[in-house]
Every structure is written in structure tokens, then in C-alpha cells.
Amino acid sequence: MLQDAGDEVAFGQGDLYLPVYWGAIPRAYLLPRMAFRQGMLSMIELNGGYNAHAESALLAAQNIGVQLSARPETGHRRMVVGEFEKLSHDCHRDVAQRALIAPRNSSRDVDKPMLKFLVFSDIHLVDTGATSHGLDTHSRFSAGIDWVNTHHADADFCVLAGDLADLGFQGATEPYQRLKDQVARLTVPCHITIGNHDNRDTFLAFFGEGLRAETGCIDKVIDAKGHRTILLDSVVEGPEHTHGGALSRAQLEWLAARLGEHPGPVNVILHHHANPLHTMVDRIRLEAPEAFAEVLKTHGDIRQVIAGHVHYTSTAMWHGIPFTTLAGSHYGVTVPLNGAERKIDRLWGPAQMAVVLCDDDQTLVHFENYLDGNPVLS
Ligand SMILES: [Fe+2]
Numbered sequence: 192m193l194q195d196a197g198d199e200v201a202f203g204q205g206d207l208y209l210p211v212y213w214g215a216i217p218r219a220y221l222l223p224r225m226a227f228r229q230g231m232l233s234m235i236e237l238n239g240g241y242n243a244h245a246e247s248a249l250l251a252a253q254n255i256g257v258q259l260s261a262r263p264e265t266g267h268r269r270m271v272v273g274e275f276e277k278l279s280h281d282c283h284r285d286v287a288q289r290a291l292i293a294p295r296n297s298s299r300d301v302d303k304p305m306l307k308f309l310v311f312s313d314i315h316l317v318d319t320g321a322t323s324h325g326l327d328t329h330s331r332f333s334a335g336i337d338w339v340n341t342h343h344a345d346a347d348f349c350v351l352a353g354d355l356a357d358l359g360f361q362g363a364t365e366p367y368q369r370l371k372d373q374v375a376r377l378t379v380p381c382h383i384t385i386g387n388h389d390n391r392d393t394f395l396a397f398f399g400e401g402l403r404a405e406t407g408c409i410d411k412v413i414d415a416k417g418h419r420t421i422l423l424d425s426v427v428e429g430p431e432h433t434h435g436g437a438l439s440r441a442q443l444e445w446l447a448a449r450l451g452e453h454p455g456p457v458n459v460i461l462h463h464h465a466n467p468l469h470t471m472v473d474r475i476r477l478e479a480p481e482a483f484a485e486v487l488k489t490h491g492d493i494r495q496v497i498a499g500h501v502h503y504t505s506t507a508m509w510h511g512i513p514f515t516t517l518a519g520s521h522y523g524v525t526v527p528l529n530g531a532e533r534k535i536d537r538l539w540g541p542a543q544m545a546v547v548l549c550d551d552d553q554t555l556v557h558f559e560n561y562l563d564g565n566p567v568l569s
Contacts (some may be wrong), residue, residue: 208463227262243544306416309343309379310460310545311335312352312499315388316366324522324537329369331520331542331562336376338561343546346379350422350497353386353462354521360388360432367397384409386421386500387434387475388463391426394479406441412449418494418549419453421446423461425477436463436500437478443486450490457493458547458554464498464516466509470526471502471535475477486511494554504543504558515556518543542566 315328324326337347351374356366374381383402385394395403404410408424423446425436438446438461450457464479465484477483487493488510496514502524505516523538541560548555 198470199490202420244329248471286338304416304550306418306547306549307343307346308415308420308547308549309346309349310352310497310499310517310547311349311520312462312517313354313386313502313521314351314370315354315357316369317357318363318365319369324396326522326539328357328521329373332370332373334405335520335542335544335561336373336554338544338559340376340378344378346381346546348382348413348420349377350420350460351381351383352422352497353384353424353426354499354519355383355385355394356389358388359385359390359393362390362393364393364397367393371397378471382411382413382420382422383460384411385422385426385437387426387432389426391424391428395488404445406439406445408439408442410442410445416549418456418554419449420458420460420534421449423459425461425463427478434475435478436461438477438483443482447486447489451484455492456549456554457490459493461496461498463500464505464514465496466507468505468507468516470528475500484512487512494545494549495543495556497547506556513554515545517545517558519552520544 253439311332314332315323316332317323317328319329336372339346351370355370356363359366374383383398384393385391391409394409402409402411404424408423408426409422410424411422413420413422423438423442425438427433427435427437461477463475464472465477465480467473467476467480487496493512496512498514498516499519501516502519502521503516503526504518505514507514518541520542523540523543525536525538527533527535541564542562543558543560546557546559548557
């Protein structure tokens, strides 16, 4: 129970859990101006992300104790480390233990090892013997599978973020069997949603009706190592095919519920980009993106929203949330950024995947080109 305004300062707003003395006001200026109650007890509480600084924070706190011991009106006595450990253990066992045992060369939470997952997008598989824009998309994706099995066998899982088939929306079926054969070669678990070149029913006919969520779409939750990853199916199907995307009201409600039940870090993966990229691809952007952003903003720790679809790499902070696109497995494109609309050129490559690393401190997205036209210099 708070007794006065002073308690609100200590326990209320502005409670950052920062290491001692990370503020901008010098302690030599601050301490002489602070009034302390008789018999005051000090406590350090650190966010787990600052574990590497636990020891220096403890030393800084002990230094405060030394200075306050010279002021008899505080009734302060210096607490020895053993007492500190016992008190911390009794009061905040989990936080204190992690602070006291964290390795000095790492700020990672020892209880939650790093999550590593991979994202493929825009695979655009075609029938046997066919190509897409002159590219053998099957060979390109096969090279990506080989890349994962060779270099990322330690990944927790892999995500395919849509445009699995090039002409699924026009009735192609063989590409889904070819996709299934390639996915079977992966040595890491694989989770899949679809894009605007796909057909939902055809995909489910090959991969199983059980992948249809209660929303009627291919939405999914993956929980691993304290991080929740949510896949959203942004495909719009109807008599008039559009390459734009949308999330239904049922999907937004489902997303809100999945966010609400997991206070920890969340990554979201869907095919269509939601944030404006200010290029021609915004013509086929996710519909009603603001509604999507409003749902995301109900959660305080959305680490990344990752999309494919646009065939080029971008990263943005939109509505206070990080949004990323990856180039994907198909052709790349030039990106006119001079404000004047002009033709976008298709490029041979690269064939690109995202390698996402998540721990308590950050979610990091590497863009890895498993096929690249750049020659090796040395
Ligand atoms: Fe695509």
C-alpha cells in the first residue's frame, strides 16, 4: 500500500529497473540533496536484460551505502553482500538469482536460451519443367533447403511465408506436391502460411485440413523458448482475384486473443506488408493496415512483423513497432525511391532468407542470400 507521494516515486511511474547510476544526474550532486527516512532499506531490482551489469550495480549501491553511513539521520548501515543475497533471495528469488549468477561476458537470460528461426518467402514453385520469369524456382528453393540443412541445422524452426506456388491462384496443384517433397528434406521443423499466389484449399488438400485455424485461415501460434511467433494468412479469395491482402475481423480478434494470453515477446509473420513502403508495391499492400496496427499495439513487446511479398528488403518502425520485409526466393526488384513512378525491373537475385535471433535483449534479423550473383573477392 502506498503511504505518500514518496512511495509513488519509488514504486510507481518511472520504474525503469535500470542499473544504479545509469541516469544523467551525478550522484555527487544528487545524494546530498536527498532526504532519507530513518531505518531506510535499499533494494536493487534489475530487468533481466541488464544482468551483465548486476555486479557493477551492486558495487554502486554499496557505494551509496558508504556515503549514507556518514549521515546518522538516515540510520543507515551498510549491508554486507551475504545479507544482500539472502534478502534478495527471500524477496525476489528469480530476479536476484539471475543477477548474481549471470556470466560476466553475456547479457542473455540463462533460463531462456536464444531462439533461432528462419523465414523463407516467395518461393513461387511451378510445374516440373516450367520456369517463372525465366527462373527455375524449384532449384532455387532446393538450394535454400540445402543451405538450411548445411548451415542452420541448429535453428528451432523454419517458416514459409507465402507465395509457395507461382500460379496456385490460377489452379496449379503440382507445385504443392513439389513443395511438400522439398519440405520433407528439411532437418528443422517447418511451419507454413500462404500468399496471394496461392490457393488456400489446394494448399490444405496437400498439407492437411488440420492446418486451418478456427478463423478459417492458415493462422498459427508457435511457442518456443519464451517467445511466441504468430503466423497470419493474409490471402483474400473471391471471384475477383487481387494480389493485395487482408485480415478478416475474425483474424484480428483471434490475433488480439493470442497476444493477450502471452505477455512475453512476440514475432508476427504474414505474407503482405502492412506499413507503407512508398513504392509501387503499396498498391498491393495489406488492406486496413491501421486496424492491424491497433491490435498489435495492445501488446507491449512485439519484436518484429516480418513479411515477404514485395521481393525486396526493407525495415521500418511504424506505430512504434518494427516491420521488416525480405527479398525471398524468387526474383528481386529495383526500388525507385525518387518519388516519380517508373517501371520496376526484375532482377535475377538474390535468393534471400531471414535468420532471426531472439533473446531477452533483442530480436535480430539477418538477411542471408543463399544464392547471390556477387563474386567472392577473397
Ligand atoms: Fe511473391
